[in-house]
Amino acid sequence: MKPFFNVQSVDQVHGYADRLSPLSPEIINLTQAGGRILARDFTSPTDLPGFKRSTMDGFALGSRDTFGASETSPGYLEIVGEVRMGVEPDFELKRGQCARIGTGGMLPKGADSVLMVEHTRLLDDTTLEVIKSVAPKGNTMGPSDDAYSGETLLKAGHRLKPQDIGLLAALGQLEVHVVKRPVVGIVSTGDEVVPVEQTPRPGQVRNVNTYTLSQQVLFAGGMPREMGLVGDDEKVLTEKVAQSLEECDLTLLSGGSSVGVRDLTAKVFLSFPTAELLVHGVGVSPGKPFIWVATEKGQLLGLPGQVASCVVAFHVFVEPVIERLLGRPVKAFARFPRKIGSLSRPLPSVSGREEYVRVSFVDSNDGPLVEPVFGKSGLLTTLIKGQGLVKVPADSEGMYAGDQVEVMLFP
Numbered sequence: 001m002k003p004f005f006n007v008q009s010v011d012q013v014h015g016y017a018d019r020l021s022p023l024s025p026e027i028i029n030l031t032q033a034g035g036r037i038l039a040r041d042f043t044s045p046t047d048l049p050g051f052k053r054s055t056m057d058g059f060a061l062g063s064r065d066t067f068g069a070s071e072t073s074p075g076y077l078e079i080v081g082e083v084r085m086g087v088e089p090d091f092e093l094k095r096g097q098c099a100r101i102g103t104g105g106m107l108p109k110g111a112d113s114v115l116m117v118e119h120t121r122l123l124d125d126t127t128l129e130v131i132k133s134v135a136p137k138g139n140t141m142g143p144s145d146d147a148y149s150g151e152t153l154l155k156a157g158h159r160l161k162p163q164d165i166g167l168l169a170a171l172g173q174l175e176v177h178v179v180k181r182p183v184v185g186i187v188s189t190g191d192e193v194v195p196v197e198q199t200p201r202p203g204q205v206r207n208v209n210t211y212t213l214s215q216q217v218l219f220a221g222g223m224p225r226e227m228g229l230v231g232d233d234e235k236v237l238t239e240k241v242a243q244s245l246e247e248c249d250l251t252l253l254s255g256g257s258s259v260g261v262r263d264l265t266a267k268v269f270l271s272f273p274t275a276e277l278l279v280h281g282v283g284v285s286p287g288k289p290f291i292w293v294a295t296e297k298g299q300l301l302g303l304p305g306q307v308a309s310c311v312v313a314f315h316v317f318v319e320p321v322i323e324r325l326l327g328r329p330v331k332a333f334a335r336f337p338r339k340i341g342s343l344s345r346p347l348p349s350v351s352g353r354e355e356y357v358r359v360s361f362v363d364s365n366d367g368p369l370v371e372p373v374f375g376k377s378g379l380l381t382t383l384i385k386g387q388g389l390v391k392v393p394a395d396s397e398g399m400y401a402g403d404q405v406e407v408m409l410f411p
Ligand SMILES: Nc1nc2c(c(=O)[nH]1)N[C@H]1C(S)=C(S)[C@@H](COP(=O)(O)OP(=O)(O)OC[C@H]3O[C@@H](n4cnc5c(N)ncnc54)[C@H](O)[C@@H]3O)O[C@H]1N2
Pocket: 188, 189, 190, 192, 193, 205, 206, 207, 208, 209, 210, 254, 255, 256, 257, 258, 259, 260, 263, 286, 287, 288, 289, 303, 304, 305, 306, 307, 309, 377, 378
């Protein structure tokens, strides 16, 4: 059995990701753009809302006509009209005049504010009693309060949220320039791994990694393409990976990445033209046997077969590659919310290896306690009971009970 050679750090692996070029842009319909990555900065083509608008139901007026007005000393204004929603008022207010206006209505000329209906009393059809003053611009929004023409509102590389889509709608953008989603081929291998629909015989397990990986790819912004489950057969495995190389930007192969005699991943990957071995073995746990072979046609990434290791290795190594292809900075756990807590017990660690410890949160009188979820990397439920991961850096010899730690929560 040959040892891993040239074990590399997470930073070194991310350095290879940095060398990749982002995928090209494509134009898609606004309704499909949520969660996609903007390919170029978006600058506002116009002012928004573009006109002076009321933010309350009430009366458009000149604020100076309300100064000093109160319950005990009211003022009186003449009602000269009503602003129709969606229509530019065709009248102008003079001193002492006001007009009815609804929330969102356009202020007529001569009005600088809106007095809420609650602060008025109607004496007759044309006379308004004013019982409170309003400041200039009160209860209004200005023509460029939401955005001004030429303002950079969204940056290239930004992942579009529902509110961004709303903003693009407000600015008339039915089409959006986004980065193409990387197509990620997923191959799983292992003689003992059987399809989900099959009842495993003793010694067999169902195929988990194809399913977790394809969902992880989807969540990360890629397009998973399931290439199938293959036994430990070099010829068939080579055919599957070749097909994936033709069709996909990235190929993930789970299982067979370690150093066992049946572990074929490295051999298969290196059989392709222009293949260059970038990584085989990393100073990270779990995820130690990670493999990266670069070819001119695409990137081949080998992930550990152990179900929990495979999930963590995806986040540490694969998602940053997807981020880069999407034109975003190379960063692991970018989508993970963070939460601080104090460790309930010590976390021993092997110095020289970056560790990702599965943890859960337990409430205590002193605030949230971070409880390690111990268990082997082949145990899937450690990731179900664990709500997140704590990173123990490579140069640390461990952490003490009571230490404040940052938990990266599974999104
Ligand atoms: N002597 C050594 N043995 C191992 C080492 C080592 O350094 N020296 N590293 C261990 C570590 S760490 C890991 S992680 C695993 C990695 O193994 P492989 O990537 O080669 O994966 P396999 O051996 O094929 O499988 C490991 C494990 O995972 C199960 N598996 C695989 N694919 C699936 C799947 N699609 N769905 C569900 N389960 C799957 C498989 O049955 C094995 O139990 O190596 C350690 N050994």
